[in-house]
Amino acid sequence: MHVAENSFDPSRVVAELRALDARTGGPDGSRRLCWTPEWLEARTLLRESLATLPVEVDEDEAGNLWAVLRGTSIDTLVVGSHLDSVPKGGWLDGALGVMAGLELLRSLADEGTPPVTVALVDWADEEGARFGRSLFGSAATVGTLDLEVLRELSDKEGNKLVDVVGEHGITLENLDAARTRLADVKAYVEVHIEQGPILESIGKGICTVTGTKGIERERLIFRGQAAHAGTMPMPMRRDSFRAASRFALEIAEIARRHDGVTTVGYAQCWPGVVTAVPGETRITMDMRHIEAEALAAMFADAHDAAEAAAAAEGCTIEWEHIFRIPPMPFHPALLDAARESVAEVEGHDIELPSGALHDASEMARAVPTVMIFSSSIDGLSHTKEENTPDEHLEMAADAFNRTSRRTIGLIAAGSL
Amino acid sequence: MHVAENSFDPSRVVAELRALDARTGGPDGSRRLCWTPEWLEARTLLRESLATLPVEVDEDEAGNLWAVLRGTSIDTLVVGSHLDSVPKGGWLDGALGVMAGLELLRSLADEGTPPVTVALVDWADEEGARFGRSLFGSAATVGTLDLEVLRELSDKEGNKLVDVVGEHGITLENLDAARTRLADVKAYVEVHIEQGPILESIGKGICTVTGTKGIERERLIFRGQAAHAGTMPMPMRRDSFRAASRFALEIAEIARRHDGVTTVGYAQCWPGVVTAVPGETRITMDMRHIEAEALAAMFADAHDAAEAAAAAEGCTIEWEHIFRIPPMPFHPALLDAARESVAEVEGHDIELPSGALHDASEMARAVPTVMIFSSSIDGLSHTKEENTPDEHLEMAADAFNRTSRRTIGLIAAGSL
Numbered sequence: 001m002h003v004a005e006n007s008f009d010p011s012r013v014v015a016e017l018r019a020l021d022a023r024t025g026g027p028d029g030s031r032r033l034c035w036t037p038e039w040l041e042a043r044t045l046l047r048e049s050l051a052t053l054p055v056e057v058d059e060d061e062a063g064n065l066w067a068v069l070r071g072t073s074i075d076t077l078v079v080g081s082h083l084d085s086v087p088k089g090g091w092l093d094g095a096l097g098v099m100a101g102l103e104l105l106r107s108l109a110d111e112g113t114p115p116v117t118v119a120l121v122d123w124a125d126e127e128g129a130r131f132g133r134s135l136f137g138s139a140a141t142v143g144t145l146d147l148e149v150l151r152e153l154s155d156k157e158g159n160k161l162v163d164v165v166g167e168h169g170i171t172l173e174n175l176d177a178a179r180t181r182l183a184d185v186k187a188y189v190e191v192h193i194e195q196g197p198i199l200e201s202i203g204k205g206i207c208t209v210t211g212t213k214g215i216e217r218e219r220l221i222f223r224g225q226a227a228h229a230g231t232m233p234m235p236m237r238r239d240s241f242r243a244a245s246r247f248a249l250e251i252a253e254i255a256r257r258h259d260g261v262t263t264v265g266y267a268q269c270w271p272g273v274v275t276a277v278p279g280e281t282r283i284t285m286d287m288r289h290i291e292a293e294a295l296a297a298m299f300a301d302a303h304d305a306a307e308a309a310a311a312a313e314g315c316t317i318e319w320e321h322i323f324r325i326p327p328m329p330f331h332p333a334l335l336d337a338a339r340e341s342v343a344e345v346e347g348h349d350i351e352l353p354s355g356a357l358h359d360a361s362e363m364a365r366a367v368p369t370v371m372i373f374s375s376s377i378d379g380l381s382h383t384k385e386e387n388t389p390d391e392h393l394e395m396a397a398d399a400f401n402r403t404s405r406r407t408i409g410l411i412a413a414g415s416l
Numbered sequence: 417m418h419v420a421e422n423s424f425d426p427s428r429v430v431a432e433l434r435a436l437d438a439r440t441g442g443p444d445g446s447r448r449l450c451w452t453p454e455w456l457e458a459r460t461l462l463r464e465s466l467a468t469l470p471v472e473v474d475e476d477e478a479g480n481l482w483a484v485l486r487g488t489s490i491d492t493l494v495v496g497s498h499l500d501s502v503p504k505g506g507w508l509d510g511a512l513g514v515m516a517g518l519e520l521l522r523s524l525a526d527e528g529t530p531p532v533t534v535a536l537v538d539w540a541d542e543e544g545a546r547f548g549r550s551l552f553g554s555a556a557t558v559g560t561l562d563l564e565v566l567r568e569l570s571d572k573e574g575n576k577l578v579d580v581v582g583e584h585g586i587t588l589e590n591l592d593a594a595r596t597r598l599a600d601v602k603a604y605v606e607v608h609i610e611q612g613p614i615l616e617s618i619g620k621g622i623c624t625v626t627g628t629k630g631i632e633r634e635r636l637i638f639r640g641q642a643a644h645a646g647t648m649p650m651p652m653r654r655d656s657f658r659a660a661s662r663f664a665l666e667i668a669e670i671a672r673r674h675d676g677v678t679t680v681g682y683a684q685c686w687p688g689v690v691t692a693v694p695g696e697t698r699i700t701m702d703m704r705h706i707e708a709e710a711l712a713a714m715f716a717d718a719h720d721a722a723e724a725a726a727a728a729e730g731c732t733i734e735w736e737h738i739f740r741i742p743p744m745p746f747h748p749a750l751l752d753a754a755r756e757s758v759a760e761v762e763g764h765d766i767e768l769p770s771g772a773l774h775d776a777s778e779m780a781r782a783v784p785t786v787m788i789f790s791s792s793i794d795g796l797s798h799t800k801e802e803n804t805p806d807e808h809l810e811m812a813a814d815a816f817n818r819t820s821r822r823t824i825g826l827i828a829a830g831s832l
Contacts, residue, residue: 086687086689086691086692127691128690128691129689129691132689132690194647195647196644196646196647196648196649197648197649198649213646215646227795227796228611228612228771228772228795228798229679229702229704230612230629230631230702230704230771230772230773231610231611231612231613231614231770231771231795231797232613232677232771232795233613233614233677234668234671234672234677236613236617236795239668239679241664241680241681241683242664242665242668244661245661245662245664245665246661246665248658248661249658249661249662249665252650252655252658261645261646261648261649261650263645263690263691263692264658264661264694265645265657265685265687265688265689265690265691265693265694266685266689266690266694267697268684269681269682271681272681272682273681274548274633274679274681274682274700274701274702275679275702276681276798277679277681278680278682281683284689284690285690286645286690286691322690354646354647355644355646355647355648356644356646357646376647379643379648379652380641380642380643381643381644381647382642382643382644382687382689382691382692383642383643383687383695
């Protein structure tokens with residue numbers, strides 16, 4: 001398939017993104033939290049655009065939306081990303097990949113029947129912002145969800161995941177049926193914003209992504225003894241928030257020691273009033289590294305740090321597993337396709353591992369996968385300030401298109 | 417007035433407490449949250465007992481219930497505490513002082529007309545558990561309530577304090593009229609459980625209370641920059657939770673340095689998800705000391721600590737004032753009366769400052785005041801597990817009676 005000349009228009013991708021933002025954004029940022037009316041509104045906009053194309057649109061058993069452009073061969077390239085956002089999120093996170101995929105379908109359809117089938121997917125609940133389980137839809141499709149864990153998940157208001165997805169016609173028992181979607185899939189390509197400051201700091205707009213970092217995500221429950229803030233002498237306290245604070249500082253040192261990243265993003269005290277020593281404090285921990293051995297070492301250090309923090313304050317520590325994914329290196333042939341495309345578009349060979357998790361992390365378990373990054377202004381994401389220069393968005397869409405067409409060529413040649 | 421021989425029966429105080437618990441307690445603890453039917457039920461029980469005595473019973477403009485036993489002189493000793501409890505609270509917190517005061521009135525009335533007038537008061541909303549403003553009734557009577565602040569207060573369900581107290585016939589504009597109750601008051605005596613572990617830890621049942629500790633209560637808002645937990649390199653982060661953690665550990669050191677107590681009882685991160693560096697973290701700080709200079713030094717140190725914690729993580733810090741009360745040392749002559757009484761009852765000279773706030777803290781602003789403590793099992797309070805050995809309750813009631821009668825003698829002699 002010829003890469004250089006086609007009807008793919010990067011500026012249309014940016015226009016679609018702005019149209020989406022106009023309908024589902026606002027002064028506080030994007031409101032596309034999965035399983036909410038605003039998320040459904042985003043999908044309505046996508047369906048309106050898809051309705052103008054010769055594609056088959058439906059949703060699978062995990063709530064993923066598929067738009068399939070039939071090709072000469074049943075062998076399939078999947079492209080996509082996710083329309084859902086965190087609360088008060090950014091306008092580009094996920095949406096860039098969906099809108100670039102939409103433009104790919106539009107351009108391919110313009111050009112006649114493609115040699116292989118191309119499917120755009122809008123993955124459900126990539127963010128996991130409500131129930132703490134990200135990559136819901138892509139993991140279901142790859143078959144890596146743990147139903148026992150899902151059954152126990154609740155949001156802050158106590159709503160159970162099983163009930164909320166049930167309102168969208170999804171039952172946990174049927175999730176596995178989404179795996180049939182991968183029967184003829186030969187490759188997966190995704191374009192996404194970096195969501196970090198590295199490309200900007202080196203003055204580049206796009207790059208090849210070599211893989212996604214492995215993640216360990218846990219909930220830690222420090223338990224001491226609730227007591228009156230005025231009457232319990234300091235030496236007799238068993239203060240769970242002090243234990244959690246010790247851990248939060250030490251876990252940052254662990255990240256620096258191993259050249260990874262660690263985050264405590266959530267904390268809640270019980271009873272949680274100004275006049276009481278917290279008897280229980282729950283925090284979350286997220287740690288990431290591109291090398292499996294280093295990630296394992298960080299995880300072991302974190303356990304030691306939690307034990308030490310709890311012991312220092314007379315508390316106990318309990319761990320609740322939330323999520324784990326190993327480092328996911330991308331496919332060598334697709335990495336070459338991406339490198340050639342980035343070189344054509346911006347004239348360099350920059351490549352980075354992704355610190356963020358993406359649906360590509362799940363897809364890489366099952367099929368040859370690669371990603372393209374655009375830069376992010378100030379490295380910000382998951383916030384209303386998230387932004388990228390239009391020029392970089394268009395370069396990323398361009399490189400994504402070139403990589404996708406190179407991948408179509410590889411599939412058609414039987415090389416994947 | 418002769419202290420040693422009178423009809424005051426400490427065992428009746430314990431019996432009245434058990435009767436109150438039978439009517440307003442339960443498997444989850446006491447249900448006497450102020451401005452609720454259960455609180456009114458507790459007052460009904462108190463009124464039933466008062467109806468058998470030659471006292472005048474009415475409520476003032478702040479919802480405090482008064483029972484006045486007229487004496488030869490209009491000069492007045494006030495005794496009392498509060499029947500209201502926190503949700504799922506203990507059976508003794510506040511109730512001990514009210515029932516001991518009831519027994520004092522009963523015994524004095526048995527003995528004829530006392531030389532001075534003695535009034536029992538059941539203060540309204542000591543706990544402030546619903547609207548966050550403790551000492552409502554006593555502060556109104558002393559004249560230290562801030563009406564502008566009260567007008568803004570709401571409970572968790574959004575009910576405004578002004579509406580809820582309005583249902584009990586209380587208007588903010590009339591609160592000040594409660595101050596007339598103090599016109600002839602010469603002294604205030606209160607008995608309360610310690611709500612801490614110190615007496616138990618030294619094997620004692622009761623002690624003299626030297627005063628109540630001053631309190632500084634603030635909300636601290638650390639602001640950094642929300643960012644993706646996977647993509648923002650550690651050195652570029654501005655993590656508000658790490659700043660709050662530094663502060664929480666340092667504030668404990670400040671308490672130890674100054675021999676006070678400090679507590680971070682509440683923490684909330686924004687956006688508060690496992691996958692985001694917290695851009696904003698709110699915590700509360702409560703600090704207490706019996707000496708004003710030491711409290712001021714702790715408060716200054718806390719400001720330095722917050723600035724340093726914020727600066728170390730590239731964050732800013734904002735303070736929101738919640739509540740402040742200076743240390744309230746009790747009256748020298750009444751402290752002597754309490755010391756003599758404690759020595760008679762348990763044979764020692766133990767005295768402690770109160771780490772908890774009491775209605776006595778407000779009354780001490782206006783009139784000579786003193787308190788007696790009983791021990792608390794395991795130091796627990798504000799929970800259904802709150803308890804005290806019967807023997808210690810009876811000793812505390814006994815010492816309260818002796819202190820009150822000594823105070824009556826001081827008032828009658830014109831010494832106060």
